[in-house]
Amino acid sequence: MYMTPSKASKRLPMFLAAALLFLCFSCYSVKIVGVNSVPNPDPNNDSDDGYRNQRVIVLDTIVKSGVITDGIGLKTQREGCASGELHSVEYKNTFGGSLLYLVTFGSKRKVRIKYVCAKTEN
């Protein structure tokens, strides 16, 4: 359907708002926290998110998977995770990640995980 430029310019903000809303809803995170564990502290983490003062490890990568790939396994790293035990894991789903999965027919998967290990017990 043809729209006059004035109509189009009127609808543009609505379109942008809808797109923004869509992006927001496509972007969410799920976090699982151990009720009995203590987060590994980091006095140098001055971030303004929920991880402030915690030693957070971020895995942000794109994993290639084949047709026979059922799942992706990850292990805690030694640096920043001396206890080797998990306190919290957060999985973030983004619009870009969903789009990548769609356009590559599932062969590329964006993995964005933040985890905090448990504080070492002495």
Next chain:
Amino acid sequence: MATTKDFQKTQWDTLHRNGPFPLKLLQVTELEGKANMPSSLDRYNDAAKEIQRLITEAHNNGHGFRPYGSRWSMSSIAHQKDRMHFNSHMNIDLPVQPGEVHSSSPYHHSNLFFFQCGNTIKEISKALGAHGKSLKTSGASNGQTIAGCIATGVHGSALDVGSIQDYVVGLNLIVGPKDTDIVYLERKTKPALKDSFAQKIKARVIRDDALFNAAVVGLGSFGFIHGVLIEAENRFLLKRYVRKIDKQTALKLSDTMDFKNSTFKIDGEVDQAGKPLRPYHYKVFINPYINDSQYVVEAMYKKPYRTPYPDPFTTIEKSIYRDLIYLLIKISERFPKAIPWFIKRLENAILPDVNEETTGTLYETFWDAPYQGPAFACSFGVDHKHSSKALKILTDLTKNEGPIPGIFAMRFVKKSEATLAFTKFPITCVIEIDGVLWKKSNKLMSLKEFSARMIQVLKQNNIPFTIHWGKNAAWTFPGLVDHMFGSKAKEWEQQRARLLSPEMAVLFSNKFLKDIGLSKTPPPTGGGPTPIV
């Protein structure tokens, strides 16, 4: 060997962003690994040596030195402009053997536990839970380190129990670089451990009530708290109820603490005569911007531990977009009249759900409080008999000269023996104003101005008060500490001068201590207490 990493920093901030404050050096000590030094006692003593090395280093550089843990305090009490030491990794717990309990000890061996400074309330609760024990009380959450809790007087709302420092019965302090500067301090009238325990941690023993009572709420200035001995109790459950009750009933209970003759009654929480039981915990929530005839109250009753009980944790929790809160604050700075409307809209996220009922251990009930953005908290202690009057004065001020983006609550705490405990009244009503940090605008007064006005109106109305050491306040208000504590402030200074050498008193000082006028080190007078150093 315990190792310390140095980080050259220019500033430091509290967890809730109440700074920033200038800093030269951040030091982080990690203990020797268990594989290399299997004995906890050896690692504990090794850590003490490392702390003494850091004290020497700071002293040689003419620097101040101050340990901190979880940086939860909102005042600048934890800050030192020269060197700050992060002690959260120092989290050993040492067993107390039955033969190590003092023959005159009023404490049962099975209730005594020794923890290194960096253990958080959560870690201690876990360790105690493994022995079927529990802390007697905690703050509203569990992330503070034990040393930070007692230095600032962290409390809950256990009206007949007290604050965290009130179940600390022994202190291991490092007050300087010499061997004799490691001390184990406890009350003479209530000794807990034999000298043999102190010898194990290479400490000399001091048994002195006045010194202990001053040091236990030491404002981070009584040396380095390396370890604390606590008295725990058998694990228990808390049955928690949230109710909306008549405002006058809630206030009358606050003023009288007479639960037995109150109309506030919860089914099942009554005595044999059908009279209401006295709760373990009582808290009142107040939105100052609505004229509601009812207040939300939270009451908890202590029950013997038994299993099974329902899982007190909700499996799924949703969080609010933090950016939304920031946006609301930005709007509030320009249009302060919007604040009451915003608070009303956010009430569901701020206040507990009415008619909520849970059962859990102390540890499960006062669980994690994750960082949710820049925040402020002001906290005044008044005699509970003045609760409703003080609340009205402060809420009227907030409405008439504010609004400010915060909400009120009242908690109740038994008197502490500590010299500078702000829970100094028989039962202290702690009136709290918590909210989101804002910036002063031409329409909205600053937190500093608001804090000073609160002090002024309480003084004008002749209501004796104290202020929580770890909260936001106009700490430079003239004569504030003298007004709050009178001769106790002088007594605290004298006790500090007994324990710390003049050089170490300077080293363990900070701007906060100077601001409140307690950094002086008066020489103990002829008739005063005997110097220990």
